[in-house]
Amino acid sequence: MDLTNRPRRLRGNDSIRRLCRETRLSTDSLIYPIFVDETLRGRRAIDALPGQFHYGLDSVLQAVEECLAAGVCRGILFGLPAYKDPEGSSAWIENGVVQRAIQAIKAAYPDFYIITDVCLCEYTDHGHCGILRGREVDNDETLKALARTALSHVEAGADMVAPSDMMDGRVGAIRRALDGCGHETTPILAYSAKYASAFYGPFRAAANSAPAFGDRRGYQMDPHNRREARKECALDVAEGADLLMVKPALPYLDVLRDCSQAFDLPMCAYQVSGEYAMIKAAGAQGMVDEHQVMCEAAVSIFRAGADMLITYFAKELAQAIRKGEIG
Ligand code: PBG
Secondary structure, eight states, X not given: OOXXXXXXXXXXXXXHHHHTXXXXXXXXGEEEEEEEETTOSSEEEOTTSTTOEEEETXXXXXXXXXXXXXXXXXXXXXXXXXXXXXXXXXXXXXXXXXXXXXXHHHHHOTTSEEEEEEOSTTTBTTOOSSOXXXXXXXXXXXXXXXXXXXHHHHHHTOSEEEEOSOOTTHHHHHHHHHHHTTOTTOOBEEEXXXXXXXXXXXXXXXXXXXXXXXXXXXXXXXXXXXXXHHHHHHHHHHHTXXXXXXXXXXXXHXXXXXXXXXXXXXXXXXXXXXXXXXXXXXXXXXXXXXXXXXXXXXXXXXXXXXXXXXXTTHHHHHHHHHHTSOO
C-alpha cells in the first residue's frame, strides 16, 4: 500500500471538512463592546470605528436588541461621562453612566450578560488610567478608586467586572471589595496581558480617553516581551482572577497560545479597535474581502487558544457562525 500519494480524504467535501474541524466557534464565545455616552440622545456613528456607534442612555436598549437579534447575548460596557475630574469620580457614582446603563439593560433584558470595563481613563480629565501624583500614576490611591468603581458596577447589576487599568494589585483589591459586600460569586475577568499598543488608537478617539500627556507605557506591557505575559497572568491568578485576557489579539497570537497553555483559567482575547479598523478600511478599499478576513482572523484567534473573544465584529461573526461559514 502506498501511503505517500493517498488522496486527501478529509478534505473531500464540505461535510467532512466541517466534521473534522479542530477549532469550534460558538455564538456563546462572543462579547460585544457597547459605548454609552451620557451626553447623547439616540445613537451616533463613531468616525474612528466605521459601523460602530455611541449609544445614549435612551438608546442603549437598541444596542442590546441588535446583539440579541444577531445571536450575541453578552456585552462589555464602556462609559463616556458628562463630567471628568482628576480623580475620575464619575466612574463610581451611583448614577454614573455605566451604572444607569446596567440598570436599564437589566430591567428590560435580565438575561443579557453584562461585563463592565473597570478603568479610570474615560473619567479622568488627564486621560490616564489612574489618579496622578505629579505626572505619575499613584498605584495604591488608584486601587481604592478601582475597587469602588467595580463594586458600584456590581451593585448596579453587572454580571462580571473586567479591570483594564493594569495597576499592580488591582485584581486583589477588587476581589476584596466585592467579597466584603457579599459579591463572592461575581467573577473578575483580568486584562492580564495588556500591551502598550498603537492598536488602541481608534478606541481612544471613540472613548475620548487619550492621555493628555505622556503615554501608558508605565503600566501597560512592552510588545517585545512574551514571557512577561505569563508573569502578569500568574500574578492575577494569585490575586483571584477568574478569567484571563490577552490584548490585542491578532498581533499577539503567540502570547495567547503561551498563556492559554500555561494557565487553566478560561482565556479571553480582545480583538481591539485598531485590528477592527484595519480590516474595515482594507475591506472598504477593496483590498481584501472584509467578511472573509473577519472570519479568518476570528478562527485564528480561537485556534491560538482563546476560549472567548471580545470583538466589534461580534454580531457579524455570530451571523457567520449561524450560517455555518465558520465554526
Ligand atoms: C481602557 C481600555 C482601553 C481599551 C479597552 N479598555 C484603552 C487603553 O488602554 O488605552 C482598548 C480597546 C480597543 O482598542 O478596542 N483602559
